[in-house]
Amino acid sequence: MGLAAVLRIALKALRVNKLRTALTMLGMIIGVAAVITMLAVGGGAQERVREQLKNLGSNLMLVLPGSTTASGVRLGAGAAQVLSEEDALAIALEVQGVVVAAPTIRGTGQVVAGNANWSTQFFGTTNDYLVARDWPLAAGRLFEPAEVAGSGKVALIGQTTAKQLFGEGVDPIDQVIRVRKVPLTVIGVLERKGQNALGQDQDDIVLMPISTARNRVLGQTQGRQRRIGAISVKVADGVDMKVVEERIRDLLRQRLKVQPGAEDPFTIRNLTEILQAQEAASRVLTLLLGAVASVSLLVGGIGIMNIMLVSVTERTREIGLRMAVGARARDILEQFLVEAVTLSMIGGLAGIVLGVAGSYVVGALANWTIAITPQSIALAAGFSAIVGVFFGFYPARKASRLLPIEALRYE
Amino acid sequence: MLIRVEDLHKNYVLGDTVVRALDGVSLSIDAGEFVAVMGPSGSGKSTFMNMLGCLDRPTSGAYWLAGEDVAHKDADELAAIRNRRIGFVFQQFNLLARTSAVENVELPLVYAGVAPRERRRRALERLAGVGLAARADHLPSQLSGGQQQRVAIARALVNDPSLILADEPTGALDSRTSVEIMALLQQLNAAGMTIVVVTHERDIAAYASRLIAFRDGRVKSDARQAARDAAADLAALDAQPQASE
Secondary structure (H helix, E strand, O other): OOHHHHHHHHOOOOOOOOHHHHHHHHHHHHHHHHHHHHHHHHHHHHHHHHHHHHHHHHOEEEEOOOOEEOOOOOOOOOOOOEEEEHHHHHHHHOOOEEEEEEEEEEEEEEEEOEEEEEEEEEEEEOOHHHHHOOOEEEEEEOOOOOOHHOOOEEEEEEEHHHHHHOOOOOOOOOOOOOEEOOOEEOOOOOOOOOOOOOOOOOOOEEEEEHHHHHHHHHHHEEEEEEEOOOOEEEEOOOHHHHHHHHHHHHHHHHHHHOOOOOOOOOOEEEEEHHHHHHHHHHHHHHHHHHHHHHHHHHHHHHHHHHHHHHHHHOOOOHHHHHHHHHOOOOHHHHHHHHHHHHHHHHHHHHHHHHHHHHHHHHHHHHHOOOOHHHHHHHHHHHHHHHHHHHHHHHHHHHHHHOOOHHHHHHO | OOEEEEEEEEEEEOOEEEHHHHHEEEEEEOOOEEEEEEOOOOHHHHHHHHHHHOOOOOOOOEEEEOOOOOOOHHHHHHHHHHHHEEEEOOOOOOOOOOOOOHHHHHHHHHOOOOOHHHHHHHHHHHHHOOOOOOHHOHHHOOOOOHHHHHHHHHHHHHHOOOOEEOOOOOOOOOOHHHHHHHHHHHHHHHHHOOEEEEOOOOOHEEEEEEEEEEEEEEEEEEEOOOOOOHHHHHHHOOOOOOOOO
């Protein structure tokens, strides 16, 4: 018998008792919808972390000065200004596996352009910073080497800063902004980066050559010449970041003449690793949610088995007749198995529709990122078929093992 | 010779006792015969019917159907033989509910692997043969008992079997309809079909041309008889010159 014929018989049998069929399917629908929604919610969490990872720049490490103690008062991280531009240069040149090491000086202040003003943060750095952060330019050009070396009066600005100072639709390039009253010419605008892991707007920023920041804007003393706030390090792909971290630590301890056994006067933060740990956690969350939802799929499957057993009992005489007119055990098995799988698959498909809709509703109501992947849909569809086969097999086999004479005489 | 059974035994184990439902049955039936099998309940006639119909296997003994030894076939082979060789007619008609008359008639062809178009053509032909061409799309619940049994007979015939096995075919019908059904079976027999009817009613057995009586699992008597003419009985019932089909 062809599959189309078997399928037609199955659909006909399922139409006989519509309410029962609908209720049985409801078990599958809820199960599959739950799996899809939960995977979408969990996947959304993963998606968000992954987004942050991408935003941060891949394989990024941050070297910060450590704390210092002044007259018994321990100051916070970054208070000790031990790192210099030369350290950044040394890391870039000497440590294997490092792509770039960009020194940065950070400051905050009022930025003025025309009659608009805006309080923002600014970074004195080099072009390497943009490489480390995977942050391309939307328009304009990068710093010239002469500008970096010679306190060039130029700046790159983020999208938010551009919007606040110049409004929408105005090209800020070649306009002059004044950072802490120092006039700088805007030479480029950065691409939109969005929020960072903590929800801060990364586009609210002004970048300038490190020498400009030190000599013109911050105006630091001679004694602190060449001291920097932090070093952003980008590690090459496929290189173990742990190893690179150790190499940087060794190099810096050497350069800063730290005694063996003494505490590091700096901190190395492996930002990528932190986010990767978060991603792993959210993956576990997804698995957990999916596992919990699968329980309802299991319950739906038991419902199918229950109804199929009732159906086999009810239709014993039909089975006997089919056998009398020539159905083999295999034909009967096939018929009931196809019926169970049809039941679970239709339920599964309805569940997918409901699950996708439910995911969007949850996403909208809870303001949560959701991620419906083709894999999760395929998984749900596959599972509903497997549930149908698994829970339909026992009743179908029971039907196929009936003896024709007994089935025919069944009252 | 269409059917030959030799020393057929069937034992059922019920608790500690062994019930000998068939206790050494030997007989043969030629193609084209119209045989009635009679006997009180427990005489073994139903068991014999199941053996003939390949619905059950004997404990021992031999059974040849159309020259084929069918006593030792496995379940799938028996299913194929039932499909090809035997048409069943049951007391309760055993039509599939919510399934039209023509689809009911098609059922054996479905398992024979006949293409849908050909199935439909042959089923309609058989329905016309039992006078129900106009009711092909009716559901069993929309048909009278006699009409349902006619659909069942059309279904039994659709695969061109060697043998029609009718188990109490009139058991659920009133007496007039019973005569109608027997007239139809006589008509088929006249066209060459071998028919075996199991019944406990002497009136029904009278329409057969051979009567086999069972008792305690054995053949008690086996005799040819002059068959009553069902068509004539119908005519008498209607007091009309020609009985309507």
